[in-house]
Amino acid sequence: MYSVADLKKGLKLTLDGAPYLVIAFDFVKPGKGQALYRTKMRNMINGTILDRTYRSGETFEPASLEERQMEYLYKEGTHYTFMDQQTYEQVIMEEVAMGDAKNYLLENCKVDVLLYGEKAIGVTLPNFVNLRVIQTDPWAKGDTSGNDSKPATVETGYVLRVPPFIEEGELITIDTRNGEYSTRVKG
């Protein structure tokens, strides 16, 4: 059980049966009035933002979240299926909950899946992933247009800007925190 004194940015709690992440928090107190705790929270399932003001003495249930390493199996429609390699239990995640993670997921790769009860609500990716370029225009030698990048499509279907010297079939490292090209994988 949390009290209002525990409220801070990053705290995860359960409200009306859904997990919420506190994204902004302030202690306010008008004149000689009572202390109020203003929060902005994001629903961890559907992303909606909630503004709530609490008074001292109120309490909260922590969000019972669990992170487990799972293997990504396949996508069907807007559903992504993951499997726990120890128990062989499978969970399904909605595309909206995947966020940008869908740009970096390859079948059979292992990721940390965030579970709220039985429900998968998020994936934690490594900061860097290696993906193969499946389409990009060749580098025109002597190109003087001044472009220092060109579009490339990687094997997940994600399109990003890469330096002109990157060729089809090459493996590149992408920073999953901003979705940008990081480096070329040699070899």
Place this chain on the structure above:
Amino acid sequence: MQLHLKNLYTRARIIQTLRSFFISRDFLEVETPLRIPANAPEENIEPHRSGSAYLQTSPEICMKRLLSRGYGKIFQISRCWRDGERGNRHVPEFTMLEWYRANTDYHALMDDCKEMLLDVSANIKDCYNATPVNLDEGIMRISVREAFDRYCSISMESAVRDGSFDELMITGIEPALALLNQPVILMDYPIEMAALARAKSSDPSVAERFEVYVGGLEIANGFSELNDPIEQRRRFIDANKKRSERGLSILPLPEPFLEELEKMPPSAGIALGVDRLVMLFTGAELIDDVIAFTPESL
């Protein structure tokens, strides 16, 4: 130079200006003890314990005792402590400016506020990032009742009754005041929200208490002082009763203050948050940016 350090220069200039402002107007600068056996018990203020005593939550108890002894115009810049208050505009240890005038009421303090804001604005012009207060149109005065009628969906009376007064103040009124292009004096608070203020003679349901807002930031709280010891004791006991209903500790009463209160002439006093004033004149969004150390950095 770091922005933080620049803010501390502006802070020093503001404090020097405040001091000369009051000295040049014949106010006597006083120093009263910071560690006292009892504060004025308030429902929503948690004093910090210091051994068998408390640190002051405000210098008001001792300063009013000086009024009872015949001092007519006094001011003090001192540290105050209020437990548990930490936010973008709160630190548990902060700097307060209080000034008192005998034989007058809260209107005189409102005039002081305007002149003080003008004086500080003029004296910080050469400071980095100086943000003078726009006083071309003066300070707007609006009653709390009127503010509720204008900015909230329910009346002041209903808000007091259903306990939503503080919340509406923060979610409805303060944001509306922030949009105005001039400082605002919000005046005549419900009597329940003014433990040490005198009731307005023309309407005893409100107290002669006001708050000064600049750009939505609350900087000062002033009132015509209650000088009836029986009524004052009743309000202290009532505050303790409300505290005990909420599971908060019962606080000791400042007995010598109550004893001397009878001798206090009709007076008016005001408390101004110096850190907030520095936020205002530097444009800082966080109180952290205008103090040398935050409690977390110690």
